[in-house]
Amino acid sequence: MARIIDGTEISRVMREELAKQVAELRDSGVTPGLSVVLVGNNPASQAYVASKTRACEALGMKGQTLNLPEDVSKEELFAVIDRLNADPAVHGILVQLPLPAHLPYKAVLEHLHPDKDVDGFHPVNAGLAFVGDPRAFVPCTPAGIMEMLRRESIPTRGKHVVIVGRSLIVSKPLASLLMAPGPDATVTLTHRHTSDLASYTRQADILIVAVGKQNLITADMVKPGVVVIDVGQNRVPDESSPRGYRMVGDVDFDAIRLKAEAITPVPGGVGPMTITMLLANTLQAARQARQARDLPGSPR
Amino acid sequence: MARIIDGTEISRVMREELAKQVAELRDSGVTPGLSVVLVGNNPASQAYVASKTRACEALGMKGQTLNLPEDVSKEELFAVIDRLNADPAVHGILVQLPLPAHLPYKAVLEHLHPDKDVDGFHPVNAGLAFVGDPRAFVPCTPAGIMEMLRRESIPTRGKHVVIVGRSLIVSKPLASLLMAPGPDATVTLTHRHTSDLASYTRQADILIVAVGKQNLITADMVKPGVVVIDVGQNRVPDESSPRGYRMVGDVDFDAIRLKAEAITPVPGGVGPMTITMLLANTLQAARQARQARDLPGSPR
Structure with missing residues (x-):
């Protein structure tokens, strides 16, 4: 009879470890922050986003949701992302998928600053992960x-x-x-x-x-x-x-x-491991923000 | 008895096709240009570089070699790359490897503009190739x-x-x-x-x-x-x-x-296919330079 690999328990242990590391970082003056951008009112997406920001808060990180209307224009969405890219209190940015059909999701994901792309979907992070570069955010x-x-x-x-x-x-x-x-x-x-x-x-x-x-x-x-x-x-x-x-x-x-x-x-x-790794990536982003990550691919 | 796959012949046919496409692009006013940066005097590297620029010229493209001294500093090399990145007559840039040990080859490759990275070694191109994006330069x-x-x-x-x-x-x-x-x-x-x-x-x-x-x-x-x-x-x-x-x-x-x-x-x-694909990538770079490639990852 197979041993059951208990993702809930592994996650619990990992989140305890992460909470300690977050506390240390806060002691040095940095509170890791994740901003989730949610477009529209899809109930499943709302639930996912709420559980992500809740998990952040539980670890002592700052979790913030920006809920934009279903008919937001690409330009308005890009302006929101530009603001988050530039905000030093925001270490990780996540755009909840799927996006409404009128928004080009590839261009949206490429608009994130790769240093804040904690989902690891930006081509720079995909490329760094591909070559095994430790600076990569891995999905x-x-x-x-x-x-x-x-x-x-x-x-x-x-x-x-x-x-x-x-x-x-x-x-x-x-x-x-x-x-x-x-x-x-x-x-x-x-x-x-x-x-x-x-x-x-x-x-x-x-x-x-x-x-x-x-x-x-x-x-x-x-x-x-x-x-x-x-x-x-x-x-x-x-x-x-x-x-x-x-x-x-x-x-x-x-x-x-x-x-x-x-x-x-x-x-x-x-x-349960997936949200835990999002928290780990956000912590990594906050740490890397302190040293210049020296990455190619700043947004224009 | 196995059929022999003749890379020399396939290359010859491909280069004929590429030469026609180069001629068409030149008729519209654009001559595809490849700049090869060679550091030092390694004879094998010199021979490779010469065969690459010669192959360019044979196709009607412009091939240029910049030979820098073995002890060139990182800053001097970056300045050369900056100039090539900014030069509209240069569509493809290739830094011949291996580099001398004092030069950080990863940082050098990341310093190339991804739109001109015809070797496909920049993380943005590795990432775009990984996700199957047609804008990628594939190695x-x-x-x-x-x-x-x-x-x-x-x-x-x-x-x-x-x-x-x-x-x-x-x-x-x-x-x-x-x-x-x-x-x-x-x-x-x-x-x-x-x-x-x-x-x-x-x-x-x-x-x-x-x-x-x-x-x-x-x-x-x-x-x-x-x-x-x-x-x-x-x-x-x-x-x-x-x-x-x-x-x-x-x-x-x-x-x-x-x-x-x-x-x-x-x-x-x-x-023989490898240099042929370098020529194809340089042609692709020259074509893409005409339409904005709209890529993430411009150098800073």
Whole structure:
């Protein structure tokens, strides 16, 4: 029976550590600050944003939400970002996605100062992360998975890590991190065009699934002793739940649990790590603001 | 017996096409210009630089070499780059590597304007290439391999591409390009820490080797019908050659040729493609200079 990798508990420990580091930084006169820009009134986005700023406050950081109307113009949004880029009390800026269709999200993300881009979506940060530069902000979900593997003492060197999915915010940065010097994993990245997916997943010492499809990975698709990291977040109807649904991942948890060495549950696995890494990135931004980060890519 | 993928011939055809496009651009008043910055007197670097500027001139582009003394200071080098960044007649800038040890090569590469970084080594270009943005300059060797595969009609969708080596200028960008939508390959990246390398290389539909180690890949390590791209460039002593050596790749060419469907020779395979892609990137830079590329990351 697989060990359960408890993301909620790992997050709790990490947030305690972060709170101490925030307190030290505050003692030296700097309170790390995160500003979240939310456009429109999407209830799910409102909930995410509220939980992010709440998590900041709980750690002793400053969390601020700027809620702009659904029909805000690109120019108005850029002016808000310009102001946050220039504000020395704001160390991290996050634009909640998705944006309304009239706003060009790529141009918006590129308008953030890369030194404050705590989501790690600016091309400068993507490039620095790609080359393994320690100044990079690494996107929160892959950074959280790396942290989980480290804290669970799961070795990666020379291991075969198979990643299912090729998203730009989870799978591709994760592949890049895992194959780099240090983690030293052998990495295979699979996706919808992969023929005979099971022939790859069965080779995995560590299997990471980030597709968004319930039961994509069944027990016959993994080898005994595998470590499974399930990034999927899927709603399934559940009348016994007060909300009418429950969350499940991309793997058949109950069956794979009998074969695996360790597995992340959904909920309570990768999910809680993501906001924790956002807090860690904001702390890193506040620290780096004190030394010049000397980065290319200041906004014009 | 494998088909030989003739990089020299593919390059010749591409350069004819590029020459036509250069002529059209010149008719509209723009002559693409490449400036190569060479520090010191390393004979190998001098030869590379000369062949690059000569290739420019042969295509109707302007090629210029700035040869700085071995002991040039960082400040002097930055001033030269600033001048090239600002010069509208210079569309592409290339700093020949390696630099003398007293010059911080990362900071030097980040000092290039990303719009003129035709080697694709600036973090902004690495990031744009990583996310598949068409504005990116892709490093020349991986770009050349993609072009070879296309022009040889070697399908990649759903194929298993195994890459040996994890360098930042060849293997990692190539993995990123091959797994992206369009090429759609399943990609495995292996390196010195991979255990049982042959168990991976034997799975390859397309095997790409970029390590720099003669005979690293022997015939028993590939499956029949594989396509082999050999990026290795190794000198071996050869008394029958006037130079006293000859160049070989990373794979056992003579033996693998009997099993493979197609294979690149060394020399005459990947090598000639690299300078051709530098010419293509310089043309792209000249074209993009006409429309604002609207990139993040102007130098400060």
